[in-house]
Amino acid sequence: QVQLVESGGGLVKPGGSLRLSCAASGFTFSDYYMSWIRQAPGKGLEWVSYISSSGSTIYYADSVKGRFTISRDNAKNSLYLQMNSLRAEDTAVYYCASSIAAVYFQHWGQGTLVTVSS
């Protein structure tokens, strides 16, 4: 069955960097669109970034543009999120999500917690 497993979260100081990974299995990764979505503690869902199946099309939310970089390695069935210049407001659980259609999020990982604090 479809499985998405995020890793790389943790505690980082403001201005620091972190790289999240998402390992995919149970489906043909290279056929699927992938996204990162986050959820601040006790808050709602916020889309962060999207990458097309080939990696040729990438979008970011305004709140992370210029600081975060999404990428994928179809040979390794993996999705990444490089997060630089982290701020306290980036504190959240980060979910990776896959979908055969770009417009919604079909499968979700369990999430990884990123805490930005001094």
Added chain:
Amino acid sequence: EIVLTQSPGTLSLSPGERATLSCRASQSVSSSYLAWYQQKPGQAPRLLIYGASSRATGIPDRFSGSGSGTDFTLTISRLEPEDFAVYYCQQYGSSSWTFGQGTKVEIK
């Protein structure tokens, strides 16, 4: 950016009752681009409905979605104990995805 407003914020109902959740968009949304998710405490969201009215794989038929334009509805015909959760609507438009703020369905 299209803003989605969900109402009510909290819905207090008993098992067996009907739940009607609303999602209103700040401008027209293509029905093909409207989805609903369920999230239980400590869990990732789960896709329930896509294309405004199509149930995702494995979703019971007590869940149904409807609507068009700026007004969309998620209906749970008869609440089961496992349905008490937070529900989010989501739309896609102009290379951006947005979620509503959520409706919590709690046990009365």
